[in-house]
Amino acid sequence: MKTNQILIRYGELSTKGRNRKAFISRLRNNIQTLFAGTPTLRIKAERDRMFLFCDDEQGMEDIVSRLPYVFGIQSFSPVTQTSLELDEMKHTALSIVSKMDTKDKSFKVSVKRPNKEFPYEKPEIMRTIGGYVLGNTPELTVAMRNPDIDLSVEIRQDAAYMMAETIQGAAGLPIGAGGRALLMLSGGIDSPVAGYHMLKRGVRLELIHFFSPPFTTERAKEKVLDLAEKLSGFGSPVTLHIIPFTEIQQEVHKQVPDNITMTSTRRMMMRIADAVRAKTDAKAIITGESLGQVASQTLESLQAINAVTNTPILRPLIAQDKLEIIETAQAIGTYDISIRPYEDCCTIFTPANPKTKPKTDKVEHYESFVSFDEMIDRAVAEREIIEFPRKKQQRFEDLL
């Protein structure tokens, strides 16, 4: 008995008519990239479902643990292969079911028998396997219709194949199907979640982060690196652009009244982001803004900030509650990184009473006394670019 196959059911992709082929090959490529470290992986993509084959147990475990985060998959099931001995089949069936939550669950066995030479008929196979599993799992009940656990057994020429578990996939579209956009990544809870939602719509990400040493620490930057690493774990590499932002931030503080520094700072960030977006051939900017969450996220603020560009600004969280956002952050593993207590450049210069209804023309007026263009060009030119997932370099060779 060995679990060496996975059956994948496509997500939304099944409805995509003529683009279907492109979508399937995109998904296949993403899976291949994601599991490049598992050389034994083979992929067979069919019209309605995809099969992954992997004979190495550890590789298989790795795949099962990461596949739920790959977009374009509705659900998937690990498939266990056994010999055509009824005895081994029933033991395998029990070991599959015993790994599942069986408390108060209903159960059935369904059998397909394309191998007509197999000496037992369907009812007998069902009885033997079902009886054995039920006999050893007293808390299970039988339900022929809509059982919680449907153990399907397929008797083929070479072997018997069994599966019972259906693991939910991340749904959505395979990354790359939706073009490229630039995500403004602060280090907080919201922006990685915004990135996740866009990834789920098949968008490839570029990331931009504003770094203001010494006001923000190395640790805050490291947090962003870790978030970028996480965001690169969904089957598509990402590039992070780190912008040296201290000079501009200080200049804004000198030039504009305290209560609108926040608005003005955001406008500078947006201008820089737009410049980087153009350089990376991205088509839109993504932010983690959620309406009314903080002063910069009122409609008036959004209008004042948005006024610096015509580029589409995507705000996937605009109508979400903080709790919803936190839930997603926890599910995708960015929450624990985001809540590390290091300040980013947005929190560090926050005035006591920022304007919640800034007027665009007023902000423009205050900014007009300095030529920010030059500073912005410099910041863009001096940005640090890091690719993710990062190659793990062995730094401590002499010690370890």
Next chain:
Amino acid sequence: MIYLDNSATTEPDPQVLETYVKASSRYFANPASLHRLGNEAEDLLESARSQIKGLLGYGRIIFTSGGTEANNLAIRGAAHANQEKGRHIISCKTEHPSVLEPLKQLEKEGFEITLLSVDRKGAIDLADLQQALRVDTILVSLMQVNNEIGTIHPLADIRRMLNNHRALFHVDAVQGAGKLPLSEQEMPDLLTVSAHKFHGLKNSGVLAVHKAELEPILFGGGQEGGLRSGTVSVPNAAALAKALRLATPNPDHLEWNAELRSFFAGYKDIFIVSPSSAAPHILAVAIKDVRGETLVGALQQEGVIVSTSSACSSKNKQASHVIEAIGLPREYRDGTIRISFGAMTTHEDISELKKRFHKAHQLIKGVEQS
């Protein structure tokens, strides 16, 4: 001096010491600190951790103060985290005290403990284990290699048995790690490793975890994902990673073990306690009607260091619990000594042991006869 007490502890490898010294002076910062030095210390800590993950094949590594703490964390931590599912734990009579004592404590707290018996070879009967398993069994804790007599538990069979059961499987691999690597079929949910048994340093161990819920046994600053509070020793972690990388099973041990077995078989009053299937680096033998301490002392006079059955029980006057459990014949019960090899043991040591044992034996028996 010929050192053959490597199951008590080993001499640190000079390269491991070098790592420890360098890391202590260069990366002394607290890995949780915000500044660059803290950052670098953390990087080293995490590099050490990922090296250990790779070597052991586990997804999660918790640094501890050694094998005892790792065993306590595995047992108490798993028991408390899973007590809603059940309060029954299975272990074995010949386990190390750092497993048996926490189990005793849990028993006082209302957990039910089943300790499996062993046969003359120190082996459990798998049928006993199967019978002891209950719906409410939450943990099975069995050692890889017995520290006193070298018996190896059939981990692959036990693992297979537990694949159909929700109980967690903990293995104290203190005597096996670095010497007898586990195959994939043997790997438990929780694995205890101690550095100083494979030429690393004392006060340093890990608990390797694979999909197991635990509760902490130490409370404080929440280091190690909340499971082990206390500033992590970065030099210890680096030294452990290094020692584990350098540790390689020595195929010669098997040969030397056989050589010593046939040597001891030549003495009518020596009983070979370790079963023939035992770990090759541990050989326990017993001398008839003589106390183990006497033989250890006589060998020491000849410049050979061995121990009575185990260093931990050596100071107790009565026979060790392992010797009791395997039911050694009465006349041998007090006379067990343990010879254990390490990476620095040479064949010359073995030849010398034979010569000097002969002298020590003559001395003891001479005294007895007069």
